[in-house]
Amino acid sequence: MHLHEGAANLLEVRGLTKIFGTLKACDSIDLGIARGEIHALLGENGAGKSTLVKMLFGSLEPNSGEILWNGQPVHITSPGVAKKLGIGMVFQHFSLFEALTAAENIALSLNDGAPIGTIAAKARALSYSYGLPLDPDALVGDLSVGERQRIEIIRCLLQTPDLIILDEPTSVLTPQEADKLFETLERLRAEGKSILYISHRLEEVKRMCDRATVLRHGKVVGHCTPREETASSLARMMVGSEVRSVERPPAEGMEKAQSLLEIANLNRTPATPFSIPLRNINLSVRAGEVVGIAGVAGNGQGEFFEAVSGEVRQPDRASVRIRGREVGGLDISGRRLLGAAFVPEERLGHGAAPRMKLSENLLLSRHATDGKAFVSRTGMIEANAIYSAAQRIIGMMDVRKSAPDPEAASLSGGNLQKFIVGRELDRKPAVMVVNQPTWGVDAGAAAHIRQALIELARNGSAVLVISQDIDELFEISDAIAVMHNGELSAKMPIAEATYEQIGLLMGGAEPGHAATAHIAETAEVA
Numbered sequence: 361m362h363l364h365e366g367a368a369n370l371l372e373v374r375g376l377t378k379i380f381g382t383l384k385a386c387d388s389i390d391l392g393i394a395r396g397e398i399h400a401l402l403g404e405n406g407a408g409k410s411t412l413v414k415m416l417f418g419s420l421e422p423n424s425g426e427i428l429w430n431g432q433p434v435h436i437t438s439p440g441v442a443k444k445l446g447i448g449m450v451f452q453h454f455s456l457f458e459a460l461t462a463a464e465n466i467a468l469s470l471n472d473g474a475p476i477g478t479i480a481a482k483a484r485a486l487s488y489s490y491g492l493p494l495d496p497d498a499l500v501g502d503l504s505v506g507e508r509q510r511i512e513i514i515r516c517l518l519q520t521p522d523l524i525i526l527d528e529p530t531s532v533l534t535p536q537e538a539d540k541l542f543e544t545l546e547r548l549r550a551e552g553k554s555i556l557y558i559s560h561r562l563e564e565v566k567r568m569c570d571r572a573t574v575l576r577h578g579k580v581v582g583h584c585t586p587r588e589e590t591a592s593s594l595a596r597m598m599v600g601s602e603v604r605s606v607e608r609p610p611a612e613g614m615e616k617a618q619s620l621l622e623i624a625n626l627n628r629t630p631a632t633p634f635s636i637p638l639r640n641i642n643l644s645v646r647a648g649e650v651v652g653i654a655g656v657a658g659n660g661q662g663e664f665f666e667a668v669s670g671e672v673r674q675p676d677r678a679s680v681r682i683r684g685r686e687v688g689g690l691d692i693s694g695r696r697l698l699g700a701a702f703v704p705e706e707r708l709g710h711g712a713a714p715r716m717k718l719s720e721n722l723l724l725s726r727h728a729t730d731g732k733a734f735v736s737r738t739g740m741i742e743a744n745a746i747y748s749a750a751q752r753i754i755g756m757m758d759v760r761k762s763a764p765d766p767e768a769a770s771l772s773g774g775n776l777q778k779f780i781v782g783r784e785l786d787r788k789p790a791v792m793v794v795n796q797p798t799w800g801v802d803a804g805a806a807a808h809i810r811q812a813l814i815e816l817a818r819n820g821s822a823v824l825v826i827s828q829d830i831d832e833l834f835e836i837s838d839a840i841a842v843m844h845n846g847e848l849s850a851k852m853p854i855a856e857a858t859y860e861q862i863g864l865l866m867g868g869a870e871p872g873h874a875a876t877a878h879i880a881e882t883a884e885v886a
């Protein structure tokens with residue numbers, strides 16, 4: 361492709377439309393991306409952002425409209441065609457093989473027959489030159505999420521794209537890692553590359569992006585210069601109305617409230633070479649209380665969630681107690697039967713079966729524990745009851761979708777998360793444990809989910825929230841603890857916690873603090 365210097369924009373999209381069933385996921389979209397700009401694509405969950413970028417990257421075919429590249433009409437029929445043109449994409453979900461090295465993963469996607477040593481050397485040099493140092497010989501399974509994302513970025517940059525699409529790149533990064541990424545993006549911009557940036561984090565959009573295009577219900581509803589806006593004016597443009605703020609009324613009589621979830625001397629040896637051992641974790645969550653667990657991803661939160669939920673049973677039955685019952689030996693259904701609910705971090709495959717309808721997913725997750733509601737006395741499945749429960753949840757959580765009862769995989773990421781959280785809230789569980797409740801969820805929907813968790817607690821449930829988002833934890837928690845390298849710090853009242861102190865604990869500071877916490881918590885449980 362010859363470069364047409366005269367073309368005003370590197371990429372120009374005209375009237376691009378994608379229809380799923382009766383839903384116009386992208387409705388006649390016009391968009392121009394200039395050379396050397398960072399262009400934000402903003403919109404609520406389900407607004408059509410991923411659909412649009414999938415068409416630009418050749419993984420979805422538009423129904424109508426056209427794409428111009430350097431002023432020339434192009435048909436991007438596959439990701440291979442996109443890459444050849446000079447369009448690279450860093451995905452929201454990682455697609456790396458854990459048992460392979462960084463260089464081997466890169467070689468697989470480049471697929472150009474170059475020897476692995478050459479690829480490794482190139483990747484190392486490029487990664488250092490962009491300030492995102494990478495060890496090409498490291499096994500992906502041994503790497504943190506942030507390091508894995510570097511591989512994705514370096515893999516994309518090795519193909520020397522002119523346009524780089526990033527879909528929510530910072531949702532899995534620590535604040536320090538995000539800063540590094542911003543530096544890299546600024547360098548790329550200075551080199552004349554264009555970046556299309558999708559994020560729900562409006563502060564970073566304000567900081568980084570030169571222009572923004574806002575989508576609502578598949579249509580472009582506005583353009584702006586993010587620097588000249590506030591986070592709330594951007595949110596208003598996306599939603600079309602004011603985003604309500606979360607209110608946390610004081611928890612009354614908490615000292616006397618019963619502990620509904622107790623974790624005592626919980627230990628876990630690593631199940632795989634890539635998992636983190638849990639070391640003597642103690643924690644209690646009382647009726648009426650929201651407890652937050654902060655921590656950088658990959659510090660044992662996943663292993664902790666598995667042990668608490670019963671996805672992995674514990675040899676020590678007393679290490680987890682739900683409403684006073686020792687449940688270490690029970691599986692997830694056994695624990696759910698006692699009135700607990702669990703929302704895992706990964707939505708597809710773990711939180712929901714992708715190819716099943718929402719109502720079928722509801723039946724799948726609840727038949728063992730709420731069988732009476734959905735199965736008649738003669739053992740027949742009550743299709744109407746399931747359907748109406750699914751509709752109730754869809755209504756309660758404002759789930760946006762393309763059909764009355766669509767397949768889970770067809771929902772946008774944030775909308776699926778709303779459905780999964782709503783499915784558990786609908787049971788009014790006595791104990792709710794949720795891992796990353798608002799990951800990939802837009803500002804309005806995140807406020808909705810956070811408020812619902814606080815209300816559940818204030819109505820007498822014990823709520824435990826594991827999150828990487830410190831702002832979220834400060835907004836909803838009554839008490840907070842920090843997980844680092846498989847250990848949990850003291851649980852402290854939120855009023856006494858500071859961002860700095862939590863940040864330090866997340867980085868592994870003050871190990872003595874954690875030890876004191878264990879003694880205090882064990883005494884409480886006893």
Ligand SMILES: Nc1ncnc2c1ncn2[C@@H]1O[C@H](COP(=O)(O)OP(=O)(O)OP(=O)(O)O)[C@@H](O)[C@H]1O
Pocket residue numbers: 380381383385403404405406407408409410411412760761762769770771772773774775800802
């Ligand atoms: N393969 C599909 N089949 C049917 N409907 C789909 C499919 N993919 C997306 N949709 C629908 O298209 C709409 C737009 O989804 P899209 O994933 O583009 O939203 P998004 O703006 O990226 O949202 P999020 O911020 O939650 O990632 C949603 O209502 C979604 O349910």
